[in-house]
Amino acid sequence: MATLSDIGVSALINILTAFAFLLAFAVLRIQPVNDRVYLPKWYINGGRSSPRSGGNFVAKFVSLDFKTYLTFLNWMPQALKMSESELINHAGLDSAIFLRIYSLGFKIFVPITVVALLILIPVNVSSGTLFFLRKELVVSDIDKLSISNVPPKSVRQVQYKIFNEYLFAKFSSFSNELWWDYFRCFVHIGLEYLFTIWICYMLYKEYDNVATMRLRFLDSQRRRAEQFTVVVRNVPQISGHSVSDSLDQFFKTNHPDTYLCHQAVYNANKFAKLVRKRDRLQNWLDYNQLKFERHSEKRPTEKFTDLVNAFNFQTGFLGLWGKRVDSIDFYKQQIKEFDKNMALERQKVLKDTKSILPVAFVSFKSRWGAAVCAQTQQSKNPTLWLTNWAPEPRDIYWQNLAIPFLSLTIRKLIISLSVFALVFFYMIPIAFVQSLANLEGLERVAPFLRPVIELKFIKSFLQGFLPGLALKIFLYILPTMLMIMSKIEGHIALSTLERRASAKYYYFMLVNVFLGSIVTGTAFEQLHSFLHQSPTQIPRTIGVSIPMKATFFITYIMVDGWAGIAGEILRLKPLVIFHLKNMFLVKTERDREQATDPGSVDYPETLPSLQLYFLLGIVYAVVTPILLPFILIFFAFAYLVYRHQIINVYNQQYESGAAFWPHVHSRIIASLVISQLLLLGLLSTKEAANSTPLLAVLPILTLSFNQYCKHRFEPAFRRYPLEEAMKKDIMDQTTEPDINLTTFLANAYLHPIFRSFGEEELVEVRVDKVRVDKNQSYGDNAQSQTSDDHSSPSPPHHPTTYPPQDVYHHGFPPRYAYNFSSPTHYGYHYEAEPGNSRA
């Protein structure tokens, strides 16, 4: 149990850490050499091409303007300057709404903090029973300000008091103290009601706002491929018909007025793997060429190959044995071989009908047609012809399109069981590893280390370090694990994957950070004891421990919230990686662009921790309000930092139109219900059990409020209303009546792998081709604009040299452009691209 002064020390340390980070950031930020680390967004947007710098050589790397060092916090007001609509244009709706979560937290908790501090602290302190016991019992100062200090009012006590008062002081001094006790108890309940109503009101307003913003955002968007496109899954395989044929036939029959074209999806996962490997080889070649350029006296040689070919015995296993070869020649030859394989594989993918997946992107002539198709059931067998809104092309997780639809139910079941196991039993394997990873185990595995380990200093260090190591490694890889689990579930959009991973992380945090900190023992032990307790006992068990853990959570907020956020702005990891890349790989300005890693908001990690702060704030608002100012500071500070990062650094990979909001909303509601149940448990221990029915109504009301919000707002995030679709269609018809949608949509949903060829071989192909009609140019412009944001797996400035000529040599007339009855049609579309770029 920490005292107030302990908290003070912890606060001081964390504030100092945060300031140190901020200072480091301020200094590093203004160095021109770090410009691409701290302002990458502006480079990507094209607003900036080179760092501001003075004339001399040193100024290119280090800022010499000492004035800038003095105003080291001036990024804060700068971050606030941009208006919200500018922000949406600059960084997209997702980011803008993400920031609104922080400002919502701030707006919710400011009045709560004021009211709670003004009302509750006097009420809790005045009670005074703890004042005298404090020295004897181990009760912290914080506890004095919390609800623990409201004395238990046993029924007997109350009865005795009433009896006393009634007899001896019938009129004059009737049980002032007693009523004061009751009053305090009802103050807590009243405040819980007040806060619930306030939070619900704010949530409602915010949901309304966000839904409106989303619809306005969708409304204001230019013509985009996903507005016209629907993803169809589980296309039935009819023998004798190709997938394309049955697609065409089905949609021409059932959507005769609106169906336009479709794009088949190829199982290119193997090909993508090859592309990735080739990419790595290319990097090594670049590295060696650069090395040779810098030290031209000595051609670099290899004793071992890269890890990709580690088991290739031609060059030796892991370099332990093997002949020394010339690196540049070696990699060049390797790449050549790869290119040959890839050309073969590519042809195989495009020609083999088996590699056409029963999935397709079906495009319509109007947004209305797409909206209708996405929202309706197509076939009488509801597991066939499943239609859904297509995600943005850059949002698609292509690998999962190859998962057979029927396995999805089983995959979901398995993953939910594993998440349950992970949340409750993750300590078991870790404890097992810990039991192995002691010094004796280490000595047995690696006897040659014994002399080192036996050194006293190292021994004590290892003994303190090893047991925690397994846990730390686990926590570090946890988000990746959860993401992999979500991928196994088979969602086809990155945004969905991140949302699912975020949900899993939230459950983990809720059980292991929140409940785990409050109740002693591992999550597994808790689960066991909860299963053997009565349902009414659980909130009581937890509720009692809550006030005592306030100090822990205050420390947690300072370490994870304050210092963590300050660390976020420093971007230490990208900084180091950028400079390493700069040193070893960068030759041209374009390479430097490649090396710039703007990153993006890491939703799977930030959203759950954000929701944890909401939970802490809501739970402690009535119990220990002294915790609230710490949360307020977190929200304000994090808002500033993330606003700065979003404006200057992050570059989102996709735009989901704030599709995460319903989850944020429902988790704040869940926090409210948790807080109500825990207060119920806490008050029932105070033997003020009479008041519990008053509180028991609150969760029901809160949940029905949630239901209402779901009905009222959620459809805006899941469906596209026909009214809106029709409005945009009509607007389009009046402004651009003669647009050729077919060409605009034809290639939008092509697997990015097939786009990742350099321009050179396309030029070669182009030579003997007919000219493409001028109409197509618009479509290709738009297409490249939607696809360029996607970081293409193979760097476009290293042209691959495998023009699979036969693929490109089909001279289909333009009317076939949307009719992909044979996979080789891709050739046609490819020629359109360079034709356009030459124009």
Place this chain on the structure above:
Amino acid sequence: MATLSDIGVSALINILTAFAFLLAFAVLRIQPVNDRVYLPKWYINGGRSSPRSGGNFVAKFVSLDFKTYLTFLNWMPQALKMSESELINHAGLDSAIFLRIYSLGFKIFVPITVVALLILIPVNVSSGTLFFLRKELVVSDIDKLSISNVPPKSVRQVQYKIFNEYLFAKFSSFSNELWWDYFRCFVHIGLEYLFTIWICYMLYKEYDNVATMRLRFLDSQRRRAEQFTVVVRNVPQISGHSVSDSLDQFFKTNHPDTYLCHQAVYNANKFAKLVRKRDRLQNWLDYNQLKFERHSEKRPTEKFTDLVNAFNFQTGFLGLWGKRVDSIDFYKQQIKEFDKNMALERQKVLKDTKSILPVAFVSFKSRWGAAVCAQTQQSKNPTLWLTNWAPEPRDIYWQNLAIPFLSLTIRKLIISLSVFALVFFYMIPIAFVQSLANLEGLERVAPFLRPVIELKFIKSFLQGFLPGLALKIFLYILPTMLMIMSKIEGHIALSTLERRASAKYYYFMLVNVFLGSIVTGTAFEQLHSFLHQSPTQIPRTIGVSIPMKATFFITYIMVDGWAGIAGEILRLKPLVIFHLKNMFLVKTERDREQATDPGSVDYPETLPSLQLYFLLGIVYAVVTPILLPFILIFFAFAYLVYRHQIINVYNQQYESGAAFWPHVHSRIIASLVISQLLLLGLLSTKEAANSTPLLAVLPILTLSFNQYCKHRFEPAFRRYPLEEAMKKDIMDQTTEPDINLTTFLANAYLHPIFRSFGEEELVEVRVDKVRVDKNQSYGDNAQSQTSDDHSSPSPPHHPTTYPPQDVYHHGFPPRYAYNFSSPTHYGYHYEAEPGNSRA
């Protein structure tokens, strides 16, 4: 605890009762005078117009053919003759699928009974621990055949035995008995797995069948109004625009190619009340006229008026004071007055724009258009322009269309809370009433009864009877109460109302009949103790009592199942009512038709009790299999009875296309899970706790099977696939390309009240009207066919005499026929009807 002989006696009594009912039925059925009670369906279908009868007068009332008395069970093979497809044509899909539930029950339980009896009874009997204790303890014979007889294997006991065997009989006689115990325990678990798999397999097959049958049924239907129509709720009220205008505008914009017309809905609830009252007056007039005709010497007089006008002081209060009037004149005058009021009210409804509700039936040019509109979201505000499939015209519960949409959420919340209260606390008010309804209370209220009550015989009778009276009255009105609650929830289709009432009744039965019989104490006490027990303790508490209650449930099945079903076929209540009506009201053949009450399958009561039998069978299959034959007999017998009733008696009010099946399916799954949890609880008391993890997997698998079925089949019951809609549209276009849909649909969804005028005044109106074009005739034929089934509130053979001429005098050209921009347009459609009937 009943012994085997007790059960035998009970079985004998119930079998005799059932036979008595069957005999009575057989005798009553063949009397020509009862023909309309036992074969009404054939009268309605037009297959029968008068009872088969001999020539003489007596034979008209009593069957004189004594041969028919000998073959009194011959209805049974007759009931089985009709094939399923004939049955669907004869009585609709709902009835056919309802029968399938019984045959499903039979098919599921026959193999289970055989396997369970063959395997479990030897296993349970052989154990023998109970054999010796039986006389001392109060353990029933049935218990011996149930799982109670498997001896508890405490861990210590097992350990001791193993130790013993190991030391002294290492090889020869190694713990045969011990392994036998284990074997028996695993036999139960193995059977539970086997039965679960079997039931799931049967459920899957049946769901598949039913879904296919439903789609085939929808596919085979003729052109029907509901296929083209969507109900739109919460049409926004724009000031300056009428509801009709905004409807037209909205759908012309957003469904330009498919929108055809719409029909506004009027708030005619007040008018409907007047119609009902007038109806009652008409009945009294008929009664008196009939009385006068029979005894023409004396004109009937009234001292008091009917209850409708009980408080009308003109004729005196309840007849206690008041002047004597001539009955026929009095009622004639009353009806005349009513007609005046109704004409006024009707004009008010049709003219007042405020009586147009924000609800409409919107019709489309094609089924495809309607399917699209019903499944998509129209407006960006998801609480406006809510579209759903329109129920059949005769399925609509018109009163609820007037409920403001926004109040639905609150209504649902309130009703779910009240259902919860009703299920768990219904005993509280009943106990209160019981405490009042004792003899002392009765004497205080009605002192003049004292001498009667004090008689010994009457006193003892009342003392035994009174306390149970409140409960009996409650149980009798319970289904009505639940139906009223469902109506308050605001569903607009009768089929939905019945499904919701049925769900509520199921919860009541589950808690109060099933759990309430197993665990002692009221449901409220159970709830209290469950809240204070650990979640793992609950199935244990219930599980232990389960084997002991087998005898009770066997008796329950015989009383409620066997005798109850036999009572169903006797139709005592309709029989009495029909003969009473026949005596006092029937003048013409048409009156007799009116007096015929075929009734219909009472889904809200039969479905839950049916599901209770499934629950009993599934729970006891592993525990006390001796109960299964009783359930088998119930299923077989009920199948026969209901098949007979559906073929000969019932006339369903609506056709929902087996929309209740998903509920039946999911409740059988719920029964499976309940049985698994209870077996888990029961086995854990046997200290065979090691086996519980084996069983714990089963509920998870069962629930995911349910999820899979939901995804696979439920959309067939909720949505209309576009493929099907398009297929039927195309077929229509080829067979009847020049049909005028507008007239077909124009009046289909008119409030039935506005149709309830006789033909006479319509003829009057017709005289000065233009002829309607020939095209409309098809539409009106179809419309009258769909609406005639609906029992119209005012009897059509008593023409009302108020032709509100002004309403009929708008001569709109035909192109306005679908454009209800003003409420007075109804006049136009009315004139179409007689125009057609004259043609």
